[in-house]
Amino acid sequence: MGIFPFLVVAWVVVAGLYGIITSRDLIHQIVCLIVVQSSTYVLLLGVGYVTGGAAPYFFDIPLHTKAVDPVVQALALTDVVVEAAVTALLLSFAIQAQKRFGTLDPAELAEFKG
Amino acid sequence: MTPRQRLWFFAVAAAGLVACYLWAFAGLPGFGGYPGPYGQEILRVAVQQTNATGVVSAINFEYRGFDTVGEEFILFAAAAGMSVVLRKLREERETEPADEAESRTVPPSSSAVRVAALLMVGPTAVLGWWLASHAQASPSGGFQGGVILASAFLLIYLAGEFLSFRRLSPDALLDAVEAVGAGGFVAIGLAAIAMNLPYLDNYLPLGTIPGAVSSSGTIALISFFVGIEVAAAFVLIVGELLGQTLLRSA
């Protein structure tokens, strides 16, 4: 159990990159980018985990119970919401590309300039 | 470069990436063996210092509040950028929503969906508002509350038509709410400077009971502002994408 979550992180990154490289559709590439980004959340939470620790909310458990690291949770939290907005911006670029060039194939889009 | 060549190149590069990852993970203390010290220190002092039992929100809006200002503005910029990128091009004209209705071949949505969505609008909005204002107590916070509040508007679109969604979320109101949310966060920090305190210092009364709604000073206020800003940004984003369906090239 010592290194297994980090192996999963590496697998998700490689899978997402494979999807981006072998993609023939801009929307498919954007979704694969989402997958790559989700691996960073798993990595953050995996680094901060304490075995036997509770969630860092002391509303109903006594203070100074052993808890997991709250800092990485704060980072991952804002990360998740911001990712959605950035994806929306990427999608708007894809929409305009479709309007202007009529295609969403990255191989064909690479030939257009400007 | 043919696809097969590209795939072989990727295989070599991915092998190198995985090797670097394994080398890095070998230096980590293993899953579950978090060594501290930053996290443990914050857990020790957070509740006494801020009277907030939700330590993650206390970190987001107090200890690392400056980072959250930046993240909120990423959201703000993405919504603004979408409005710019999806502007009406020279060769497009906007059709009226009513024009498209007569020649529709799409079947209307079922009544079950519409009734269920309509019934859920109120509770969803209340839930989002509750989450945005209780950041200091339990697992909630401005970001999640804002997204749920935005989804209440999306439920209106599912329950009715595009017209009702448009009428209930006018662009001017959304822009104003988003600006108030983003600007309010910055203004709270600047008010601290006006009182000769560091930027984003917690100067409001901290309350007596840890975890009560009125405790933890500026954390609750900031979380509320972040909530309405995130909600407005998401409704703007969805409104932009929905408005795209009305554009036709001339």
Next chain:
Amino acid sequence: MIPAGLMNTLQITVLVLVAAGATVVVRTRTRVHQVLALSVYGMLLAILFLVFQAPDVTLSELTVGAIALPIILLLAIAKVSKPDRKRER
């Protein structure tokens, strides 16, 4: 409190499911199918975050990854897949 052994098994199971989910999302080529797979993947991630004792991140991932992102993606797909009526005439 959940005993440590059970927690470990739960975590390993969900991690394996997440890895499988990522593979499925990447390998789906049809646009709408991929969005549905992404929604399921978002829910699996939310369960993983819950098992990692992070309820705040669970809430965020559930609302964003399983609901808001698929909605935004479906709207964009509807826009780019719509045949332009003017050109068809």
